[in-house]
Amino acid sequence: MDGSAFDILILGAGPAGISAALTARARGRSVAVLGSDPMRSALARAERIDNYPGLSGMSGWDMLAAMLGDLERQGIPRITGRATAVMPFHGRFMVSAERDVYEAGALILAAGTQQAARPYPGETKLLGRGVSYCATCDGMLYRGRRVAVLGLSAGSEADRDFLKSIGCQVLYFTGTQAKNIEIQGEEKVTGLWVNGEEYAVDGVFVLRDAVAADVLLPGLDMSDGHITVGPDMATSVPGVFAAGDCTGRPYQIARAVGQGNIAALAADRYVKEHEK
Amino acid sequence: MDGSAFDILILGAGPAGISAALTARARGRSVAVLGSDPMRSALARAERIDNYPGLSGMSGWDMLAAMLGDLERQGIPRITGRATAVMPFHGRFMVSAERDVYEAGALILAAGTQQAARPYPGETKLLGRGVSYCATCDGMLYRGRRVAVLGLSAGSEADRDFLKSIGCQVLYFTGTQAKNIEIQGEEKVTGLWVNGEEYAVDGVFVLRDAVAADVLLPGLDMSDGHITVGPDMATSVPGVFAAGDCTGRPYQIARAVGQGNIAALAADRYVKEHEK
Numbered sequence: 001m002d003g004s005a006f007d008i009l010i011l012g013a014g015p016a017g018i019s020a021a022l023t024a025r026a027r028g029r030s031v032a033v034l035g036s037d038p039m040r041s042a043l044a045r046a047e048r049i050d051n052y053p054g055l056s057g058m059s060g061w062d063m064l065a066a067m068l069g070d071l072e073r074q075g076i077p078r079i080t081g082r083a084t085a086v087m088p089f090h091g092r093f094m095v096s097a098e099r100d101v102y103e104a105g106a107l108i109l110a111a112g113t114q115q116a117a118r119p120y121p122g123e124t125k126l127l128g129r130g131v132s133y134c135a136t137c138d139g140m141l142y143r144g145r146r147v148a149v150l151g152l153s154a155g156s157e158a159d160r161d162f163l164k165s166i167g168c169q170v171l172y173f174t175g176t177q178a179k180n181i182e183i184q185g186e187e188k189v190t191g192l193w194v195n196g197e198e199y200a201v202d203g204v205f206v207l208r209d210a211v212a213a214d215v216l217l218p219g220l221d222m223s224d225g226h227i228t229v230g231p232d233m234a235t236s237v238p239g240v241f242a243a244g245d246c247t248g249r250p251y252q253i254a255r256a257v258g259q260g261n262i263a264a265l266a267a268d269r270y271v272k273e274h275e276k
Numbered sequence: 277m278d279g280s281a282f283d284i285l286i287l288g289a290g291p292a293g294i295s296a297a298l299t300a301r302a303r304g305r306s307v308a309v310l311g312s313d314p315m316r317s318a319l320a321r322a323e324r325i326d327n328y329p330g331l332s333g334m335s336g337w338d339m340l341a342a343m344l345g346d347l348e349r350q351g352i353p354r355i356t357g358r359a360t361a362v363m364p365f366h367g368r369f370m371v372s373a374e375r376d377v378y379e380a381g382a383l384i385l386a387a388g389t390q391q392a393a394r395p396y397p398g399e400t401k402l403l404g405r406g407v408s409y410c411a412t413c414d415g416m417l418y419r420g421r422r423v424a425v426l427g428l429s430a431g432s433e434a435d436r437d438f439l440k441s442i443g444c445q446v447l448y449f450t451g452t453q454a455k456n457i458e459i460q461g462e463e464k465v466t467g468l469w470v471n472g473e474e475y476a477v478d479g480v481f482v483l484r485d486a487v488a489a490d491v492l493l494p495g496l497d498m499s500d501g502h503i504t505v506g507p508d509m510a511t512s513v514p515g516v517f518a519a520g521d522c523t524g525r526p527y528q529i530a531r532a533v534g535q536g537n538i539a540a541l542a543a544d545r546y547v548k549e550h551e552k
Contacts, residue, residue: 015329019530022327051298053291053533054339055330056346063330070332231507250541254295257329258534265526 004077005103006030008267009095011083012110012210013038015253016244018067019260020108020267021076027268032077034097035111036209038064040154043253052253063253082153082210083111084133086217091274093239099137105274106267109217109227109235109242110260111210113251114153118225119212122183123204130189130203133211135159138203143167147203148192150178156207163205171199213246224248233263239274241267280353281379282306284543285371287359288386288486289314291529292520294343295536296384296543297352303544308353310373311387312485314340316430319529328529339529358429358486359387360409362493367550369515375413381550382543385493385503385511385518386536387486389527390429394501395488398459399480406465406479409487411435414479419443423479424468426454432483439481447475489522500524509539515550517543 008024010017013035024031038044039061046060055063071078081098086107095102123131132138135149139162146169149160160172173194183204184191192199213227214220221228221236226248233241241263244256284300286293289311300307314320315337322336331339347354357374362383371378399407408414411425415438422445425436436448449470459480460467468475489503490496497504497512502524509517517539520532 019327019329022329022332023528023530026327050350051295051302051537052330053295053298053346053536054328054342056298057349066330070329073333074326250538252299252537252541254299254537255534258531258537260329261327261528261530261534262526265528 004032006032007104007271008106008108008264009034009093009102009104010108010110011035011095011216012108012112012244012246013068013078014041014043014064014110014112014244014256015067016112016246016256016260016263017108017110018071019257020110020243020264021260022070022074023261023264024268025074025076027264029268029271032079032102033071034079034081034083034095034102036082036153036155037080038068041112041209049253052257082133082208083216084137084211088237088239091239098134105239105271107240108233108260108263108267109213109240109246110244110256110263111213112245114209117208117210117212119215120181120183120206122185122189123206124215126183126185126189126204127215129187130185131183132203132205133207135163135205135207138205139163139166139168142203145169145202146171146200147205148173148194148199148201149205149207150181151175151207152178153207153209159205159207171201213242232266233259234266239267239270241270280308282308283380283547284382284384284540285310285369285378285380286384286386287311287371287492288384288388288520288522289344289354290317290319290340290386290388290520290532291343292388292532292536292539293384293386294347295533296386296519296540297536298346298350299537299540300544301350301352303540305544305547308355308378309347310355310357310359310371310378312358312429312431313356314344317388317485325529328533358409358484359492360413360487364513364515367515372413374410381515381547383516384509384536384539384543385489385516385522386520386532386539387489388521390485393484393486393488395491396457396459396482398461399482400491402459402461402465402480403491405463406461407459408479408481409483411439411481411483414481415439415442415444418479421445421478422447422476423481424449424470424475424477425481425483426457427451427483428454429483429485435481435483447477489518508542509535510542515543515546517546
């Protein structure tokens, strides 16, 4: 196993995740933030945010940079990558991301609205049987074969190029092209429908910024595409908390930061109770 | 009537109130913040805050100054004073503070833990009958008479001096001295017990940073000394919302800011529905 172990692992490096990380650290916890590059998020492209106290009037880019600077100054590790699976394991959690595995006593889901994205028809059923969320992890299985890449996140072109470089035949669809998707196959992937046209493929790489929360963690209660949380940001899975846009509207930085704070305090209590 | 009318009036000028004000303004609302000077609060004396994203590592003083700077840059009026009474009036609210009256379509209570302070025995019963929250408003009624001042807020000495200057005989108790208080009287104030000793007085000025929320607004549901709120920060009184420490623990800046944001969005919706 590559990777490391933490008291609290946070999935998502936006305002909610950063807030949770700072509070977890303030409580003396070992903590890390795992997520795609926040500087490629929609927030980073916001021209001006007027209602985040203390930094109002800043661009999204500058605000995120200031927040990420806080992580760095406090030595909180930031791991760039997407979590692709979560497994409860002896009262702790194992999280796969790219080709590493991380271990944590509690998780905080804070990957934004992307984490609320609905899987395509066939996606969940065929996950691990032709559907993959990670080109670098699974690409070698498809050498010399035909695969489709649904490039829904900012770094997808690099994954497409990687797959080509190892000898896959790659059909590439951007987020704008990838509408009305259906993944075909019974025991394994045999094809892909895109806007009414069928393509015969052996694999489909679905490259979102984040994997849907209830695919990542089966059994997680969702409502209207958002993770269901209680007042202390606990989800339906003990030891798993959530904060920010993935828990529902309004999508606001101040709200995300507040929820990250509450989630971290609850996760700290959870870890403390399970240390006994 | 002196004062002004606003869509949304916010009681409390700390992080929760400032956050609510910025979001109300971002929604195009006329808004003002009414409260005691936040630079005299406990937060302003905090040496260092490490878990507010974007400004971590700052002193409480600098952080508050940055937040107040946001209000100023956006031209949001800040009124220094204590609200002493709230009255629902034709679907709107009238708020007395010092010697002015303000009108608003919705209120956000964000006065911190002080707003959760319990009234002393006798205080609520004798309010307006010898008990006063405002020296400049009611002082003249006690010219040449003996009054007690319970100086529980940072600006109380100025009120004591004012009462002396207009010819009151003043017994002054600081927050440290004013323990085990009981206000005596049936129809009107006749005396004050302080730590087992009785003083004959005609009036008692209780000078907190903020008046207890359910004294300010009778009928407001409280629980364990905190204002009861729903998920959108609505209190039990329609049109009145609450945010920050007055709603309960944990007392954290990030949480207060998040709740202020949510309360302002809910107050905006409330005002919109009542404009119809």
